[in-house]
Amino acid sequence: MRSTLQTMNIHPCKGCDACHKSEDGECTTRDDMAILFPKLRSADGIVIASPVYWFSLSAQIKACIDRWYAFETPQGNALAGKQFALVLTYGDTDPYSSGGVNAIRTFQDICRYLRAQIAGIVYGSAGDAGAIQQQPALLEKAYKLGQKLGSAN
Numbered sequence: 001m002r003s004t005l006q007t008m009n010i011h012p013c014k015g016c017d018a019c020h021k022s023e024d025g026e027c028t029t030r031d032d033m034a035i036l037f038p039k040l041r042s043a044d045g046i047v048i049a050s051p052v053y054w055f056s057l058s059a060q061i062k063a064c065i066d067r068w069y070a071f072e073t074p075q076g077n078a079l080a081g082k083q084f085a086l087v088l089t090y091g092d093t094d095p096y097s098s099g100g101v102n103a104i105r106t107f108q109d110i111c112r113y114l115r116a117q118i119a120g121i122v123y124g125s126a127g128d129a130g131a132i133q134q135q136p137a138l139l140e141k142a143y144k145l146g147q148k149l150g151s152a153n
C-alpha cells in the first residue's frame with residue numbers, strides 16, 4: 001500500500017522526552033510514526049520530498065522530522081551516516097523569493113546535525129499538480145539522483 005505523509009496520522013513531537021528517558025528510545029505517542037520509525041531506521045537512503053509551504057518545508061514533513069528526536073540516543077543517532085536527498089517544488093519562479101532556499105538550508109542543517117550524507121538536492125518551480133512534467137531537465141536530475149541513491153549501497 002502506498003502511503004504519503006498527507007494521508008498519515010502523524011502528531012507533532014510534544015518534547016516530553018519520554019524517548020530519551022526510555023532505554024530503547026521509544027516514542028510514547030501512538031500514531032502512524034509506528035509505521036515509519038522502523039522503515040527510517042532500516043533505510044540506507046531517505047528522500048525528503050516536499051512542496052514549499054510558507055517559505056519553508058511543509059508542515060507534513062516537518063511534523064515527521066520533529067519526531068526523529070526519538071532517534072537520538074546516548075549510543076548515537078539511528079539516522080547517522082545514511083544517505084539523504086531533498087526533492088523540493090515551489091510555486092514562485094525563484095529559489096530565494098519562494099522560500100526554497102530556507103527549506104534547503106533546513107535540510108542541510110538536519111543532515112549536518114545527523115552526520116548524514118547529502119546525496120543530492122533537486123529543486124524547481126512547479127505550481128500545479130503535474131506541472132513538473134513540462135520540465136524534462138528537472139525530471140532528469142531527479143532520475144539521476146535516484147540512480148545515485150540506488151547505487152550508493
Ligand SMILES: Cc1cc2nc3c(=O)[nH]c(=O)nc-3n(C[C@H](O)[C@H](O)[C@H](O)COP(=O)(O)O)c2cc1C
Nearest residue numbers: 051052053054055089090091092098126127128129
Ligand atoms: C499552503 C501553501 C503554501 C504555499 N507557500 C508557498 C511559498 O511560500 N512559496 C512558494 O513559492 N510557493 C508556495 N506554495 C505553492 C506550492 O509550493 C506549489 O504549488 C508546489 O509546487 C505544489 O507542489 P505539489 O503539487 O506537490 O503539491 C504554497 C502552496 C500552499 C498550498
